Amino acid sequence: METLRLYDFLPSGNGYKIRLLLTQLGMPFEWVEVNITKNETRTPEFLSKNPNGKIPLLEIEPGKYLAESNAILMYLSEGTEFLPYDRYLRAQVLQWLFFEQYSHEPFIATSRYWISILGKAEEYREAIEQKREPGYAALGLMENHLKSHIFLVADRYTIADIALFAYTHVAGEGGFDLTLFPSIQAWIERVKTQSRYISITQEM
Amino acid sequence: METLRLYDFLPSGNGYKIRLLLTQLGMPFEWVEVNITKNETRTPEFLSKNPNGKIPLLEIEPGKYLAESNAILMYLSEGTEFLPYDRYLRAQVLQWLFFEQYSHEPFIATSRYWISILGKAEEYREAIEQKREPGYAALGLMENHLKSHIFLVADRYTIADIALFAYTHVAGEGGFDLTLFPSIQAWIERVKTQSRYISITQEM
Numbered sequence: 014m015e016t017l018r019l020y021d022f023l024p025s026g027n028g029y030k031i032r033l034l035l036t037q038l039g040m041p042f043e044w045v046e047v048n049i050t051k052n053e054t055r056t057p058e059f060l061s062k063n064p065n066g067k068i069p070l071l072e073i074e075p076g077k078y079l080a081e082s083n084a085i086l087m088y089l090s091e092g093t094e095f096l097p098y099d100r101y102l103r104a105q106v107l108q109w110l111f112f113e114q115y116s117h118e119p120f121i122a123t124s125r126y127w128i129s130i131l132g133k134a135e136e137y138r139e140a141i142e143q144k145r146e147p148g149y150a151a152l153g154l155m156e157n158h159l160k161s162h163i164f165l166v167a168d169r170y171t172i173a174d175i176a177l178f179a180y181t182h183v184a185g186e187g188g189f190d191l192t193l194f195p196s197i198q199a200w201i202e203r204v205k206t207q208s209r210y211i212s213i214t215q216e217m
Numbered sequence: 218m219e220t221l222r223l224y225d226f227l228p229s230g231n232g233y234k235i236r237l238l239l240t241q242l243g244m245p246f247e248w249v250e251v252n253i254t255k256n257e258t259r260t261p262e263f264l265s266k267n268p269n270g271k272i273p274l275l276e277i278e279p280g281k282y283l284a285e286s287n288a289i290l291m292y293l294s295e296g297t298e299f300l301p302y303d304r305y306l307r308a309q310v311l312q313w314l315f316f317e318q319y320s321h322e323p324f325i326a327t328s329r330y331w332i333s334i335l336g337k338a339e340e341y342r343e344a345i346e347q348k349r350e351p352g353y354a355a356l357g358l359m360e361n362h363l364k365s366h367i368f369l370v371a372d373r374y375t376i377a378d379i380a381l382f383a384y385t386h387v388a389g390e391g392g393f394d395l396t397l398f399p400s401i402q403a404w405i406e407r408v409k410t411q412s413r414y415i416s417i418t419q420e421m
Contacts, residue, residue, distance in 0.1 A: 064358050065320060073305065081319075084311035091304060100295060101277065107288035115285075115318045116269060154268050 017042040018072035020062070021217075022049050024130050026122055026179035027082035028069040029213045034089055034175055037209045044217035050131065083110040086172040095172050105166045109173040112151075113180075120148035122180040124187030134188075141188065152184065152194055159196035163203060170207050178204045183213060221246040222276040224266070225421075226253050228334050230326055230383035231286035232273040233417045238293055238379055241413045248421035254335065287314040290376040299376050309370045313377040316355075317384075324352035326384040328391030338392075345392065356388065356398055363400035367407060374411055382408045387417060 017035070019042050021028035035042050047053045047068050054066045063070045063080045071079045071088075079085055087110070090096035097103055124144045127137040134141065155177065158165065165173040182201045185191055191198055204210070221239070223246050225232035239246050251257045251272050258270045267274045267284045275283045275292075283289055291314070294300035301307055328348045331341040338345065359381065362369065369377040386405045389395055395402055408414070 064361060065316060077305070079305075079308050079312060081312045081315035084308055084315050087311050088304065088308035100292065101281070101283075104283050104288055104292035107291050108283060108285045111285035111288050111315075111318055112269060114315055115323075119319075119323070157268060 015074040018045060019043070020045045020047050020059075020068050020070040020072070022047055022068050023214070023216070025049070025068060026125075026183065026213065027067075027118075030082050030172075030175050030179045031069045031071065031085050031089070032215075032217060033179075033211055034086055034095065034172065036211050037095070037207065038089065038093060039209070040089075083114060083172075083176055086110070086176060090172045095170070095175070097167050097169075097171060099167075102167050106171055106173045109165050110176050112154075113176045116147070116154075117151040117177065118180055120144040120151060121184050121187050121189060124148060124189070125180065125183060126187075128188055129186040145188075148184075148187070148189055152181070152189060152191075152197065155181065156194040156196050159200045164200070170204070174200075174204055179213070219278040222249060223247070224249050224251050224263075224272050224274040224276070226251055226272050227418070227420070229253070229272060230329075230387065230417065231271075231322075234286050234376075234379050234383045235273045235275065235289050235293070236419075236421060237383075237415060238290060238299065238376065240415050241299070241411065242293065242297060243413070244293075287318060287376075287380055290314070290380060294376045299374070299379070301371050301373075301375060303371075306371050310375055310377045313369050314380050316358075317380045320351070320358075321355040321381065322384055324348040324355060325388050325391050325393060328352060328393070329384065329387060330391075332392055333390040349392075352388075352391070352393055356385070356393060356395075356401065359385065360398040360400050363404045368404070374408070378404075378408055383417070 017040065019031055021032065021044060023046065047059065049068060053059065054068055060066055062078050065080060067080060069082050069085060071085050073079060079088055096106060124141050127141060128134045162168060164170050165177060181197060221244065223235055225236065225248060227250065251263065253272060257263065258272055264270055266282050269284055271284060273286050273289060275289050277283060283292055300310060328345050331345060332338045366372060368374050369381060382405065385401060
């Protein structure tokens with residue numbers, strides 16, 4: 014099999030999802046850093062690989078690419094312990110993945126990007142304010158679910174946990190107070206004890 | 218098999234995706250209208266079915282629910298002609314589904330909602346302005362792809378087409394000018410000629 018190549022940016026939670034899963038799967042990969050704060054995803058060369066100009070981007074074999082972090086998680090986890098085989102359980106995993114991209118990431122990850130990656134909290138103050146309520150709503154929904162579930166789907170660690178963990182565990186860097194969510198905090202600790210866990214700051 | 222029940226709102230493109238696929242699959246379903254403009258997705262009763270308070274919501278059997286339109290498309294299309302069997306092709310379908318929810322729907326569907334469903338173009342003028350550039354970027358990406366492909370994935374009609382068609386073909390109702398995108402327009406006509414096609418305004 015060809016060695017996978019991952020185009021990624023270390024602080025990215027979306028990229029971290031893929032780094033974490035590949036590491037937990039024990040799959041070797043080549044890691045290529047693309048600095049999104051320097052518009053390196055907007056060069057003609059990068060756009061020829063992903064016309065949407067975003068990382069993470071997985072090169073499966075030379076010239077064969079796959080974009081969208083949660084599509085990559087689905088692709089890599091198929092047939093492994095990280096994705097249930099049952100059809101309805103798999104659909105529930107997908108429900109969480111779409112929830113993450115639509116109702117969670119645009120508020121929590123974006124706030125973190127402005128505040129902690131770009132360091133421009135003051136410049137983006139009003140926009141950050143607007144992200145507060147929907148971001149807390151997403152965390153509230155997770156908290157309610159995790160009150161009675163040890164993991165998001167099927168009471169075991171799956172890519173649904175990886176996808177939601179990526180930006181939830183660093184939500185504080187976006188100004189969200191996780192101490193309000195004890196069940197999320199306990200779940201974060203459970204994720205961190207999974208075998209072959211790596212942190213989001215772990216250099217590749 | 219139990220009869221499927223779909224909680225939906227007729228003008229919703231996300232709901233239309235499911236109506237269209239179920240009809241094309243020839244699967245009977247019970248249709249329950251939930252008026253989102255009257256906050257009917259925010260009642261305690263509806264929130265007990267979907268804590269995220271959104272339609273479409275599919276009741277697979279009594280008390281067993283599935284939310285997120287694109288997760289529902291994946292669930293229903295598995296093992297049918299609407300989802301490729303090949304692993305990389307399926308991943309490409311998912312790539313388009315996540316693109317739709319992250320880079321397309323929040324701009325194009327939201328503009329249409331404010332302008333044509335709520336009829337509040339003036340009130341939301343500034344917000345609509347901000348959706349213009351990313352909305353056109355999404356349409357531009359689709360146009361480029363459809364210049365050399367008759368459908369989005371594998372040169373055949375799949376749920377990727379259903380997911381992107383839902384809000385693209387009514388983008389004009391959100392103030393986007395589709396005459397700028399001839400390849401999208403030709404693709405829209407191809408989708409409309411698929412067997413058992415129904416329109417977004419077709420009463421259930």
